[in-house]
Amino acid sequence: xxxLDVVFVLVALFTAGxxxxxxxxKNLVHAALSLAATxxxxxxxxLVLHADFLALVQLVVNVGAVAVLFLFGLMLTRAPIGxxxxxxxxxxxxxxxxxxxxxxxxxxxxxxxxxxxxxxxTGASIEVIGIAIFADWVLPFELLSMxxxxxxxxxxxxxxxxxxxxxxxxxxxRIDVGDTPTAEGGVRAELENTTPAGQLGAxxxx
Amino acid sequence: xxxxxPLILATFLFCVGIxxxxxxxxxxxxxxxxxxxxxxxxxxxxxxQNLLFPDELAVSxxxxxxxxxGVAAAEVGVGLAIVFNMFRNRASVNxxxxxxxxx
Numbered sequence: 001x002x003x004l005d006v007v008f009v010l011v012a013l014f015t016a017g018x019x020x021x022x023x024x025x026k027n028l029v030h031a032a033l034s035l036a037a038t039x040x041x042x043x044x045x046x047l048v049l050h051a052d053f054l055a056l057v058q059l060v061v062n063v064g065a066v067a068v069l070f071l072f073g074l075m076l077t078r079a080p081i082g083x084x085x086x087x088x089x090x091x092x093x094x095x096x097x098x099x100x101x102x103x104x105x106x107x108x109x110x111x112x113x114x115x116x117x118x119x120x121x122t123g124a125s126i127e128v129i130g131i132a133i134f135a136d137w138v139l140p141f142e143l144l145s146m147x148x149x150x151x152x153x154x155x156x157x158x159x160x161x162x163x164x165x166x167x168x169x170x171x172x173x174r175i176d177v178g179d180t181p182t183a184e185g186g187v188r189a190e191l192e193n194t195t196p197a198g199q200l201g202a203x204x205x206x
Numbered sequence: 207x208x209x210x211x212p213l214i215l216a217t218f219l220f221c222v223g224i225x226x227x228x229x230x231x232x233x234x235x236x237x238x239x240x241x242x243x244x245x246x247x248x249x250x251x252x253x254x255q256n257l258l259f260p261d262e263l264a265v266s267x268x269x270x271x272x273x274x275x276g277v278a279a280a281e282v283g284v285g286l287a288i289v290f291n292m293f294r295n296r297a298s299v300n301x302x303x304x305x306x307x308x309x
Binding site: 028032 | 207212215217219227235239245248257263268271281282288289290299
């Protein structure tokens with residue numbers, strides 16, 4: 001067992017614990033923050049596996065953007081807090097399915113890769129990754145950009161409040177701020193602002 | 207470094223995600239669990255790439271992980287927009303409340 005294995009076990013324990021907290025936490029905001037911790041732990045796992053670029057991308061995209069997006073979602077939907085409200089009745093079913101699948105997959109993994117071990121972990125350099133993206137993976141890359149654009153427009157269309165095709169805002173969202181300036185007030189302010197040139201010059205000297 | 211460790215960790219995260227999808231009622235928490243499962247797959251891909259095939263020039267495992275991160279971000283955006291719509295129409299984000307198709 002090398003030092004890399006020890007570091008990996010520590011990071012993996014952190015990640016697994018944060019993941020369990022994510023699905024068992026009673027507090028919604030705690031669940032979202034645990035998700036951020038899990039994603040950061042995953043970035044740590046990438047670092048241990050010598051995938052530096054992917055770890056940075058994971059930190060920027062998932063920890064930075066997705067976790068904040070989830071926090072927004074939780075706060076905008078004002079969900080009730082409490083385990084009874086958060087968990088449905090089929091917790092036992094979930095435990096059975098997840099546990100059964102974990103045992104099955106772990107057995108398969110140990111049977112297939114139990115003896116596989118690598119002395120030296122090597123990751124692709126960022127130069128190799130860049131060449132690979134723009135040589136071998138150009139078409140998926142451009143497709144992904146189109147997908148992101150479509151998702152952006154679709155999310156805006158889905159989430160904005162609108163009464164009909166006219167694009168007029170719904171009544172509920174119109175915020176009336178008191179003391180809106182009337183037309184007369186606006187004209188008077190404009191008149192007061194137009195000062196003679198002499199006064200302007202004096203103001204400039206001061 | 208042994209290959210079993212990352213694979214077992216990825217399996218664990220995936221199963222935790224499955225438990226979350228089944229057991230949680232809040233739609234946002236279900237989306238969070240889906241995000242956990244996608245990350246588990248990323249760990250798998252990176253482990254296979256860097257431990258088993260480190261000399262492949264078209265770094266397929268890393269590329270798939272990158273694309274999965276991008277698609278997951280798009281999925282979260284659209285999914286949250288749908289959840290907001292659901293909340294506006296039903297005043298609830300409980301996945302059990304949206305049962306219009308069950309007659």
